[in-house]
Amino acid sequence: MSQQVPALPDLPEAxxxxxxxxxxxxxxLAESGNDTVSSEALAGAAGVxxxxxxKDLSHxxxxxxxxxxxxxxxxxxxxxxxxxxxxRRAVALVGVGNLGHALAGYAGFGSRGFRxxxxxxxxxxxxxxxxxxxxxxxxxxxxxxxxxESIAIGVIATPATAAQSVADRxxxxxxxxxxxxxxCVLSVPDGVDxxxxxxxxxxxxxxxxxxxxxxLIALPAAGGLTALPGGLAATGTEEAVGS
Amino acid sequence: MSQQVPALPDLPEAxxxxxxxxxxxxxxLAESGNDTVSSEALAGAAGVxxxxxxKDLSHxxxxxxxxxxxxxxxxxxxxxxxxxxxxRRAVALVGVGNLGHALAGYAGFGSRGFRxxxxxxxxxxxxxxxxxxxxxxxxxxxxxxxxxESIAIGVIATPATAAQSVADRxxxxxxxxxxxxxxCVLSVPDGVDxxxxxxxxxxxxxxxxxxxxxxLIALPAAGGLTALPGGLAATGTEEAVGS
DNA sequence: CGCGATTTGTGCACGACTTCACAAGCGCCT
DNA sequence: AGGCGCTTGTGAAGTCGTGCACAAATCGCG
Ligand SMILES: NC(=O)c1ccc[n+]([C@@H]2O[C@H](COP(=O)([O-])OP(=O)(O)OC[C@H]3O[C@@H](n4cnc5c(N)ncnc54)[C@H](O)[C@@H]3O)[C@@H](O)[C@H]2O)c1
Ligand SMILES: NC(=O)c1ccc[n+]([C@@H]2O[C@H](COP(=O)([O-])OP(=O)(O)OC[C@H]3O[C@@H](n4cnc5c(N)ncnc54)[C@H](O)[C@@H]3O)[C@@H](O)[C@H]2O)c1
Numbered sequence: 001m002s003q004q005v006p007a008l009p010d011l012p013e014a015x016x017x018x019x020x021x022x023x024x025x026x027x028x029l030a031e032s033g034n035d036t037v038s039s040e041a042l043a044g045a046a047g048v049x050x051x052x053x054x055k056d057l058s059h060x061x062x063x064x065x066x067x068x069x070x071x072x073x074x075x076x077x078x079x080x081x082x083x084x085x086x087x088r089r090a091v092a093l094v095g096v097g098n099l100g101h102a103l104a105g106y107a108g109f110g111s112r113g114f115r116x117x118x119x120x121x122x123x124x125x126x127x128x129x130x131x132x133x134x135x136x137x138x139x140x141x142x143x144x145x146x147x148x149e150s151i152a153i154g155v156i157a158t159p160a161t162a163a164q165s166v167a168d169r170x171x172x173x174x175x176x177x178x179x180x181x182x183x184c185v186l187s188v189p190d191g192v193d194x195x196x197x198x199x200x201x202x203x204x205x206x207x208x209x210x211x212x213x214x215x216l217i218a219l220p221a222a223g224g225l226t227a228l229p230g231g232l233a234a235t236g237t238e239e240a241v242g243s
Numbered sequence: 244m245s246q247q248v249p250a251l252p253d254l255p256e257a258x259x260x261x262x263x264x265x266x267x268x269x270x271x272l273a274e275s276g277n278d279t280v281s282s283e284a285l286a287g288a289a290g291v292x293x294x295x296x297x298k299d300l301s302h303x304x305x306x307x308x309x310x311x312x313x314x315x316x317x318x319x320x321x322x323x324x325x326x327x328x329x330x331r332r333a334v335a336l337v338g339v340g341n342l343g344h345a346l347a348g349y350a351g352f353g354s355r356g357f358r359x360x361x362x363x364x365x366x367x368x369x370x371x372x373x374x375x376x377x378x379x380x381x382x383x384x385x386x387x388x389x390x391x392e393s394i395a396i397g398v399i400a401t402p403a404t405a406a407q408s409v410a411d412r413x414x415x416x417x418x419x420x421x422x423x424x425x426x427c428v429l430s431v432p433d434g435v436d437x438x439x440x441x442x443x444x445x446x447x448x449x450x451x452x453x454x455x456x457x458x459l460i461a462l463p464a465a466g467g468l469t470a471l472p473g474g475l476a477a478t479g480t481e482e483a484v485g486s
Numbered sequence: 487c488g489c490g491a492t493t494t495g496t497g498c499a500c501g502a503c504t505t506c507a508c509a510a511g512c513g514c515c516t
Numbered sequence: 517a518g519g520c521g522c523t524t525g526t527g528a529a530g531t532c533g534t535g536c537a538c539a540a541a542t543c544g545c546g
Pocket of ligand 1: 094095096097098099100120121122123126139157158159160162165166181182183198199200345346347348349350351
């Protein structure tokens with residue numbers, strides 16, 4: 001049969017953000033020997049509502065069988081195709097400091113569709129260092145190496161002061177997706193995607209909820225609330241807070 | 244004057260997630276000697292739309308002056324109050340491996356409202372190790388130390404296989420907010436908040452957009468699009484993708 | 487072959503969030 | 517004192533995402 005390549009549907013952003021979760025859960029299920037899975041079971045494993053899961057998957061096309069569920073292997077293929085994981089994408093990591101070292105040594109990188117193709121730093125003392133089979137190159141070498149390795153994704157793990165300059169150099173070298181660990185806003189041309197990870201922001205969001213929980217307890221039971229928030233209920237599922 | 248404590252408004256979750264960004268931008272502005280800032284300027288510095296910023300801030304109350312802007316110092320105080328950052332919150336870090344080491348040595352932790360109060364690991368070989376002035380304790384000591392240090396926030400940096408068990412122990416020790424770096428879904432009682440950070444998911448989302456950009460270029464210009472996506476426009480602001 | 491049990495795919499209503507657009511408020515200058 | 521320019525705060529409309537509830541589809545079994 002001829003390999004049919006479905007046109008890329010344009011998925012809601014919220015759905016795209018959840019597909020990787022489903023993919024992880026599916027890989028787990030496959031390893032456990034499951035051939036098919038119901039939306040209910042998969043939703044449980046991924047920590048979402050089953051209706052939401054079905055709607056998400058329906059955007060990819062109809063790959064389930066009513067009365068049975070989804071074929072695990074087929075669904076993995078479909079999601080990996082949509083996410084563009086059929087090719088192992090090359091990633092450049094810039095800034096091999098404290099955090100950069102941990103990232104460079106992270107195995108989960110390789111097992112989930114990516115390949116760290118090069119490490120860069122500006123500190124001459126670090127250039128030449130070997131990490132996990134890769135040698136740290138000077139940031140000035142970025143253009144040639146990015147070209148040679150077809151690098152389209154860059155990870156920034158430098159201090160915030162250097163991040164914008166590094167982003168500019170990445171973009172100039174042809175990178176069109178950036179994952180930024182530095183706590184700052186990056187400015188990039190249209191067509192370049194940026195996502196950020198900021199530990200302190202995550203903690204501050206948690207802090208807000210701590211603050212709220214505390215002030216609710218301090219107050220005498222107001223409004224409809226009669227018991228302590230949270231109470232004693234020890235039911236199963238995760239209480240996701242925010243995105 | 245008597246310290247007036249405004250009741251905690253219940254903010255939209257999306258607003259809560261942006262307040263830390265505003266806070267970071269405000270600290271920058273304060274360091275640069277700015278006393279006041281307009282919504283337009285602050286929005287630019289935080290990478291958001293100015294209308295959104297004004298609506299977000301309006302949820303905290305009216306702390307701006309029409310025709311002038313916002314008082315930087317006052318706004319910092321307000322946001323820090325709402326986020327519960329007036330006290331320096333104690334954080335426990337569990338799993339002092341590759342990633343845990345980087346986190347333990349991270350300065351941005353301390354400068355943005357938090358204090359790493361204790362490090363834990365299960366590996367006897369690691370227990371006793373000194374990192375950044377802290378000694379690594381055995382995970383079994385968690386209950387007493389969490390109590391003694393009033394720890395309400397826990398960070399999990401163990402392998403995914405251990406994460407659920409660690410989460411259970413954190414909750415048992417009184418922790419009510421968890422930041423999870425392990426790639427797995429955690430199940431916790433009501434009243435406990437969980438946020439996760441998963442590097443691979445971030446990269447896979449970027450990969451999706453790479454895939455889409457590539458397929459758009461491959462296709463002959465369809466629909467309303469006449470030029471290459473992204474084109475040559477090198478305008479300023481960041482193209483945020485997703486959350 | 488038909489029936490009941492099961493599970494998907496989706497129409498629909500609702501809620502959350504975003505963005506526009508503008509009146510109201512403030513300070514400055516004349 | 518009055519007018520003018522600037523900026524906030526917010527109503528209202530639009531967009532996006534969620535979750536219910538159910539019809540349609542499939543399987544297994546008698
Ligand atoms: N360490 C953490 O756990 C952690 C957590 C969250 C966020 N961050 C953020 O990640 C970034 C890195 O943190 P870190 O602790 O690894 O810092 P670090 O100082 O240990 O490492 C930064 C590295 O970047 C290199 N560098 C500086 N300027 C450069 C440039 N122009 N080009 C290339 N390389 C350059 C430095 O030589 C250094 O090796 C910081 O922005 C930090 O705020 C770190
Ligand atoms: N290294 C990275 O850059 C990176 C990036 C993203 C996510 N992660 C995730 O973060 C987690 C940690 O990664 P890592 O590279 O640091 O792994 P690691 O193996 O280097 O470190 C894990 C540490 O956890 C400890 N540990 C194991 N079981 C424990 C338990 N029950 N209680 C307490 N401590 C226990 C181990 O002794 C070890 O020190 C993993 O889940 C990984 O997938 C890591």
